[in-house]
Amino acid sequence: MARKAGRTLAALAGEEVAAGDEPEGEEELDEGLSRTERKNASNALTRLGEGLLGLRPAKLAALALPERLLEALAEAKRLTSFGGKRRQAKFIGKLMRKLDPAVVTKIRKALDLQ
Numbered sequence: 001m002a003r004k005a006g007r008t009l010a011a012l013a014g015e016e017v018a019a020g021d022e023p024e025g026e027e028e029l030d031e032g033l034s035r036t037e038r039k040n041a042s043n044a045l046t047r048l049g050e051g052l053l054g055l056r057p058a059k060l061a062a063l064a065l066p067e068r069l070l071e072a073l074a075e076a077k078r079l080t081s082f083g084g085k086r087r088q089a090k091f092i093g094k095l096m097r098k099l100d101p102a103v104v105t106k107i108r109k110a111l112d113l114q
Helices: 002-012 026-030 035-054 057-062 067-078 082-097 101-113
Strands: none
Touching: 035 067, 035 082, 035 101, 067 082
8 A cells, every 4th residue: 555655645746757667566467467367367377287297207298397397296296295285286386377378388288188
């Protein structure tokens, strides 16, 4: 709320903000999506990452996933506790959000063919 109020005060004072001086953060990241849409997309990627756990090692290698994601998947297979599995699934989802959209498309196709 403070940041919003600060911008309002600056506008009331007649200060003009240059194009490069806009605050970085949520405005740039959400790209017009609502919070619910962002959460649903994040949850979908988490479920997609959980689906990778069922793939055979040969198919995982063919996807050319980042090493960190492969390590997280191996760790998820090793875990036995419910809470640990849930936390690891969230971490896998976080790593999936950083992937290139083309790689995510390849993953979806691989899971559909399975």
